[in-house]
Amino acid sequence: MKFAHELKQSLATQGFPPHWVAHAIPYGQLKKCLKKVQRELQELGLDAETLRALLDPKTDSPVALNYSLNPSSNSQIVRPKLTVEIHLHDGNIVDASLTPATRQFFEKISSKLPLDGSDAAKESKPADSTPTETVEEATPAPSQALTIANRAGKGYDTIEVPLVSDGVFFDILQNDVSSLDALQATERDQLKEEVKDLGKQVSHVARPGRFSKSDLDRWRRIFELYLDAEVFFATHERDHGARSSQKALQQLQWFQNQVQKQELVKSFKRPESRAAFSKFLELNLNLLKHLQFQELNLLAITKILKKFDKRTALGVSRAFPSAISSRKLLSGDIAKEVCARISDELVSIIPQVNDYLCPICYAIAYQPVRLDCQHVFCIRCSVKLQRRHEEYCPLCRARVVMDASAKNIDSELEKFMRKNFPAEVKEKERADQIERGIEEFGPSYKPAECAVM
Ligand SMILES: [Zn+2]
Ligand SMILES: [Zn+2]
Incomplete structure (x- = not known):
């Protein structure tokens, strides 16, 4: 299926709101405009193959083409620009490797004749016109005829080739x-x-x-x-x-x-x-x-x-x-x-x-002990750090662990945890209880089941 058709179908059937569809890329219109671009270039003797050869920086042809899409200096608008650098001798180019069509093109340029777009030169593009509307009927005029900058002494001229349809294409x-x-x-x-x-x-x-x-x-x-x-x-x-x-x-x-x-x-x-x-x-x-x-x-x-x-x-x-x-x-x-x-x-x-886990045991940091460095650990892990005489916070290495006491329990956070994570808190309390029991009574310790809720 052709892409133009595919696009049309997708836009019609994928449930987009009509005002979106109205803004979609006007592919068909651009394709028509592209035909004009191609025709325009061909009339200058610049078919794709010739262009490819002339744009290739590796060729050592006496002519060099340069094409760019630069935002014009005073706005964000992208403008295509095609320039030719051409070695001239008394207004003539002498290079046998050029195809007749290309030679004709350069001869036209070098003799400063207006190019084929003479009919287009009659109209000038209204400043406020949207290109979307004008593309079918009017072809905006080239802004000027050929611009030729003769760089004296360098032996070559720089010529800007007027691109009309190309400009329209990028406007759209x-x-x-x-x-x-x-x-x-x-x-x-x-x-x-x-x-x-x-x-x-x-x-x-x-x-x-x-x-x-x-x-x-x-x-x-x-x-x-x-x-x-x-x-x-x-x-x-x-x-x-x-x-x-x-x-x-x-x-x-x-x-x-x-x-x-x-x-x-x-x-x-x-x-x-x-x-x-x-x-x-x-x-x-x-x-x-x-x-x-x-x-x-x-x-x-x-x-x-x-x-x-x-x-x-x-x-x-x-x-x-x-x-x-x-x-x-x-x-x-x-x-x-x-x-x-x-x-x-x-x-x-x-x-x-996940935002309230103890960074040591990965369970909820209940009861939360906030060290002086502001890092929070569960009470079990804090106690164990102190027992091992690890003086430094495992996260930031501040020497704060041994200073912690009951006053470091963050009671606001504790309340928050009970309220927001009741199940996790209950589970953590139970795990702590078992751990303490084992510490106290040995590995055979079993917690009292069926605690009254
Ligand atoms: Zn912990
Ligand atoms: Zn810390």
Whole structure:
């Protein structure tokens, strides 16, 4: 299937909102424009093969072509520029290796004749016209005729070849990239707002201990699973970085399956939790849609630039992305920003036990002993450090361990842990009790079972 057709179909069937589709890369239009670019160059005798030969820095031909896509000095707008450096003798070039067409081209240039685009010279491009509308009807005029800078004494001239359709092509492309950027910025801000609202909802239904009905545990489990899923970003070294939309979809499905398997939504105690969870999923799906749309547009850009290069050998596949490297579309930052917001405003609402582990025994740091260096360890590990006369904090090597006493127990943190991690605290208390029992009564110590709750 032809890509133009594929693109059209994807845009129509993947459920993108119509106002997104209106902003998609106008691949068909660019393709038509590319035909004009090609024709224009061919009329100058510059077919792809000739261009490739003349642009090759290794050839020692007396003429050298240089093509660049530079943002013009006073704006961010990328302008294509084709210049020729040509050795002249009395206005004539003498080089037998040139093809007749190319020779004709250079002879035209060197004699300073207006080139074939004389009809185009009649119109001048209105400053406020959007290139998207003008490409079909009007061909904007070359801004000037040939610019010839004769560098006296150096034996060669530098000539700028007017490129009309080429300019139009990049106007269309840039215009669209900018409007995609703008669209993305709007949508990103909206998603961030939604995350914030959802954060409020979740913190309401997951407030610990106030009433018997709290969904704290379930939300904690949900966010643990969500973090494990690494839907949009991988932090593991093997596949570090942003995910493709396909992979993100897979991860999101895994997350949904796990939530379902563990019956987390089913067991919500408060109906608002269910609504909040649906919203959370919806938000992720929206972000995924963005990723898909972005990928589609990037693919369209890549394809059209490749086609451009195939027909002109001008090397824009590499030059264009780097000329507009500051643009957001190409940096894919929407997922990054929204995900950061999800972790700041949503996940962090629910304390995760991983943030409260003792760095020595990896259980919850209960009861928490805060050394004078501010590092926190569980009371068992603190006691054991002192018994071994290890004077230095294992994390920062400050000499604070022997100074610790009952006053170092962080009672605020202790309260917080009891409230937010009741199960982990209970388990840790039990483990400590066994350990102390064994220390006191020997390895055959068995804790009293069936402690009254
Ligand atoms: Zn510990
Ligand atoms: Zn320390």
